[in-house]
Amino acid sequence: MKVHHLSSENSIIHKFVNQLRDSSVQTDAMRFRKNIYRIGEVLAYEISKNLSFKEVTLQTPLAPYNGQEIEDDVVICSILRAGLPLHEGLLSFFDDAENTFISAYRHHTGSENDFEIVVEYLASPSLEGKTVILADPMLATGQSLVAVKKALEKMGTPKQIHIAAVIGATEGINFINNHFSEDTHLWIAAVDEKLNEKGYIVPGLGDAGDLAYGSKLQH
Template sequence: MTKSVTVVDHPLVQHKLTLLRRKEASTSEFRTLLREIGLFLGYEALRDLPLGRIQIETPVCTMEAPVLAGKKLTFISVLRAGDGLLGPMLELVPSARVGQIGLARDEETLMPTKYFFKVPQDTASRVNVILDPMLATGHSAIRAVQEIKDAGAKDVRFVCLLAAPEGLKALTEAHPDVPIITAAIDEKLNEKAYIVPGLGDAGDRLFGTKGV
């Protein structure tokens, strides 16, 4: 485990992740549990945001109280499954900007190709949090991070629900400066590049489309 990888092993996260993994979990349950876990992941991903202080009046007295120091945030969803983590992130920071990146696998090269990309123009001055529930081979994550960096981003973080060792290795080697926050590191990838034991296809389970 490298210092750039953080596993959020809070008991509530692990409990909710078990419920979410179950194949009998309904689409509604999956969405709810993903949102709840996403809040915990968001807390950890933003743990080091700088604070300033302002003077406020409580019902009892005047005090100097901590507030966010104004660091601008962008949450970047890797379509389409990343949208499942976008909601809870925006609950935490409603003022954050939103970016989206669409990646599809080229059937000949098996590598991701970009079909959509839209982020705020001032990425260099922002904390850019990339959201994708599954870090499997790492190919899409590496491409997403590179696209954000090419747009000028200096501070990039990657949040996922599950990670495979293969994907973690690939992403940390390609982008060692990018912190990774996840709820669990699973055993391996299978021959279809699904995470084992995993939870199937996160996008299909989130949107109620046909999955494994």
């Protein structure tokens, strides 16, 4: 798997990540969603550099023009619910992409530190031969992405898979590296050092779904 860590270089993405982490800014849910949206746009721009392009001929008011446009059939797949703002940011650039939505959540099997990933809902077009972008803002243990990958197998074999994430832990990145093919690309805004005993990213930013859309009852 090829990892593209955007915070390893200086760019505006640091501002968006800093505001997502800042507990004094997190109280504004609309701003929190907007910053994830903006990171989605940055990730979309970077992903676009690795797609296939073809020549097209256009007619301007003055003369014909030979340009370039994306040749790949792109499908954006969001893991509900935290993936929605990231999905919208990606979709603002890949505005003619198809869309897939899937649910994946932690179901606690014993203590609060023991859980399994449950996938219950999937709405998707065929993925056969298409370029799939998996949007999951928090790459913690990596188990959700692996469960989603398995659930999507019945929808066809993609040409390529790109993973778009906001913050991830080294442990989770290593985990998905063992389950995705070598030509998979991970595009991630920031990488954190570790997970705590509950499997949450440290320092991270908290629960992205709750911060974006409000708290929920636990399963």
